[in-house]
Amino acid sequence: MTQTYQNYIDGEWTEATTGETFDNRSPSNTDELIGRYQRSSEEDAVAAVEAAVTAADAWADTPAPERGRVLEDTSRLLADRKDELTETLSREEGKTLDEASGEVQRAVDIFQYYAAKARDLGGRVKSPSASDQNLYTVEEPLGVTALITPWNYPIAIPAWKIAPALATGNAVVFKPASLTPEIARNLVECLDEAGLPDGVLNYVTGSGSEVGGVLTTHENVDAVSFTGSAKVGDHVYQSATEDQKRVQLEMGSKNPAVVMPSADLDEAVDIVAAGAFGVTGQACTATSRALVHERVYDEFVDRIVDQAEEIEIGPGTENLDMGPHASRDELDSTLEYVSLGSDEGATLLTGGERLDGGGYDDGYYVEPAVFADVEPEMRIAREEIFGPVLSVIPISSLDDAIEIANDVDFGLSASIVTSDLREANRFVEEAEVGVAKVNEKTTGLELHVPFGGVKGSSSETFREQGDAALDFYTLPKTVYMSY
Incomplete structure (x- = not known):
């Protein structure tokens, strides 16, 4: 009963x-x-x-x-x-x-x-x-x-x-x-x-x-x-x-992770994937945009797609890599944004489909999605998507990255992956966010330091x-x- x-x-x-x-x-x-x-x-x-x-x-x-x-x-x-x-x-x-x-x-x-x-x-x-x-x-x-x-x-x-x-x-x-x-x-x-x-x-x-x-x-x-x-x-x-x-x-937020040419690419892929797909992307600090330098863009995209496709999805209690969305409304919202991204002209490289068959029919499961060829003015690059959807945006310089990172209505968390201390310090100083990270995923917080955002966050x-x-x-x- x-x-x-x-x-x-x-x-x-x-x-x-x-x-x-x-x-x-x-x-x-x-x-x-x-x-x-x-x-x-x-x-x-x-x-x-x-x-x-x-x-x-x-x-x-x-x-x-x-x-x-x-x-x-x-x-x-x-x-x-x-x-x-x-x-x-x-x-x-x-x-x-x-x-x-x-x-x-x-x-x-x-x-x-x-x-x-x-x-x-x-x-x-x-x-x-x-x-x-x-x-x-x-x-x-x-x-x-x-x-x-x-x-x-x-x-x-x-x-x-x-x-x-x-x-x-x-x-x-x-x-x-x-x-x-x-x-x-x-x-x-x-x-x-x-x-x-x-x-x-x-x-x-x-x-x-x-x-x-x-x-x-x-x-x-x-x-x-x-x-x-x-x-x-x-x-x-x-x-x-x-x-x-x-x-x-x-x-909410629209958190960026910047990947510079000096970054260890394996580390960068791991950091972005963890921030984008952990907790099914259902975190206000989740990585929604990867701003990747054009010199490493193609290789990064190939590796992040491989990482996304290796994620095992199932009931949370089975302790696989990713659980379901929390509700039908959240699932529907993610699916709508995936459709919107394709309509806007971005290239859906993997994922974005609702899983069905077997035990999937009774839950709110979706494949993690990776979009390439995303333009900064697209809605999938500007609006919060509370799900495992990553938009990969090419950048030509740190100036370009900072401008794109800041040009949204939100400002909660942002990260940069780099081996250049000057790049790291400048990004921390100029990122319009409440939480700035270097060589770290955008998610994850210490409990004894202030947490909060700026602008619409x-x-x-x-x-x-x-x-x-x-x-x-x-x-x-x-x-x-x-x-």
Whole structure:
């Protein structure tokens, strides 16, 4: 019998006021029903906000080391359940077991990191101009924070929002993506078991229009952190800032990897392939454009095609090289862009077909695609494609590469593969992105440094991860104390 799961509001697992649920099916095999989840209403979202408001002051007054203890215990509980959570994530989102395991470990590490950070929270002591005076700052929590997370990293991204929010003394209302409510629910279970007080964290599933709309506009929500598409992010920003909420947005991108003649070509192919086809291309930092110098262009294209054609595709739990798309909509979008690329005049060298027959018929599988002869003005070279589709664009110089790399509406991650230190340094200085890499794939992030983009990839307000996340969830108060 299929299990029905509930919302978590004010420390209790509760049904939605609608009495309605939605099905959550595996993208690897749509016959596999993972569970049924609450189709929540605005009333449910309001109840979650009110619970957070009630709990916020007491949590803010809890000593930071005690808040850190809850995060540390959460990290331990996640680690204890790592194998189970890895399989759940793979079944629900489609990642291979290796990819899912890495993501679960990232969540473990994030909670451990912010548990330690909680013990060191405080302000800064400054030198006053007057004698007999102390001058210092303290960092105070904002109050109630609304966290809206995507499906593509369904435990890591919630972790890097929830952990710093809780460490700094904020109460949280958490709305996960409707494609991945189960792994998010498992995370909430660990926080509950770790002893988080009632109402400090509230979990509500349902549509963005119903639940998300309340979270971005409710007068008692003090800050909103959103990760998702640019279109939805723009709407979130407009809604949330009407009453001057603090807002943090991380959205899409069109990440380039530049390959220069001095690069080790084997290394360059491996770097680009990993960035383009890892996690089925479903990462905001995925490599979507390879800007390859004309002197090595033909050889690079031959090798990247060979690499793409060697990728084994199947259910995430079989732990092959690449799993399915997360949903039918995502698959259809990728297929539409493949068709568009051919219509625009680019040359599809390999892939781009939906896989069928055998077990493929029941999942959302597509072959990784490589386009050559791509012009920078083509839509496949300018618009985000959230799938394993790589556009290879010839360049004649580093100037050419930088101009093409920057001439899009996004700016999240970019990389260059080169053995020339001058090329590397110039690219880092001139690339219009939030994350610049040298001889590295565009994907992959350290948890203790800032993460975010520029232009259409971000609100350009506050970064995530590391100390930057603590800045988003706190407000400094300056204290003058004469004695």
